[in-house]
Amino acid sequence: MRVLLALLLSSAAFASETMRIAVGPDSSKVVLEGDALRVGADSDEASYEPFSAAKVTLSLAAGKLQVEGAPSPSPALRFRSGEDGAGIIQVNGVRVRGDVVVLFGKTQLAAVNVLPLEDYLVGVLGSEMPKSFPPEALKAQAVAARTYALNKKLEQYGQPYHLGSSVISQVYKGLDVEDPRTREAVESTRGQVMTFQLQPIEAYFHASCGGRTETGLDALGRDLPYLQAVDCPCGRLATSHWTLNLKPADLKPLGAAKGGAIKVQGRSSTGRARRVEVGTRSMDAVTFRERIGYMKLKSLNFEIEKSRDGWTLEGSGFGHGAGMCQWGARVYAEKGWDYRKILQHYYPGTELQTLYE
DSSP states (O other), rough: OOOOOOHHHTTGGGGGGGEEEEEESSBBBBEOOTTTEEEEEESTOOOOOOOOOEEEEOOOOOOOOEEEEEEOOSEEEEEETTTTSSOOOETTTESSSSSEEEESSSSSEEEEEEEHHHHHHHHHHHHHHHSSOOHHHHHHHHHHHHHHHHHHHHHTTTTSSBBBTTTOOOOGGGGGGHHHHHHHHHHHTTTEEEEETTOOOOOOESSSOOSBBBBBHHHHHHOTTOOOOOBBBBGGGGGEEEEEEEHHHGGGGOOOOOOEEEEEEEOOSSSSSEEEEETTTTEEEEHHHHHOTTTTSSSSOEEEEETEEEEEEEEEEEEESEEEEHHHHHHHHHHHHHHHHHHHSSTOEEEEEOOOO
């Protein structure tokens, strides 16, 4: 990775660096729409020919790419809108800037949005953080998202795409979430990334930690020196606290027999659950949360009490808890912290570097 980063840093073209983002899950059909569609090979140097319609359906047959039911001359096709490629393309209902490549993924078709890194970040910022947050919090999020994206791009070097568009990567909803406030946050921090030992860090973030962030090791299995547990003011916010009622039927798929118990078997240094006993079965707490549902069981920072018809979980925080807490960043920004101070608090020991302007 260090060699790749050195190449990027020495390149005058880094300022126009692009990202390749898989829009939505792989599927057997991809529908594209745009004015003055043009098509070419999946190459930055490709020449583009006008397409015959403003809408095109690409499908898969016998492992081969089909265009309107006819075999494609290439295993990957790249579409753009407008004579200069500056138009908007709608891919499976999502409006995006830049080009869209359709190719054969692991088992089905993947629709990959190819666009400048800074434009991608505007779509991420509008998806990951409320646009109403203070400017300094938005700037901190912009730098974290840029750093995370660049880290993953280097990690996925040579692959068909660098990131997905869901919460598993960074949420990206394209043009529909763009806003003057989010674009200003991206433009005012243009080219800035956090580094550790000259490499872009794994800049994880989450909605709310509940009062103290989690270490990278305990939250994600990533023992990184800049992902340490730090205090956070979000624990004093009502939005950080939640209650979940579980009934025996909710736990049956997890191995809890009728009348079985549910309890925390072990906790991390910040008090988050590490292992949970469900009936006669013991499981990793991360697995427990996944099975219950990430939106229902918002974090692993919870206590359990028996209720009349099941169990009540009282908890705080939303997300894995590692890295920057978005609601905490909001509180710090409202207290007058700038984005640099916010980032240094949540990613101790890192440096803020400007790779391009």
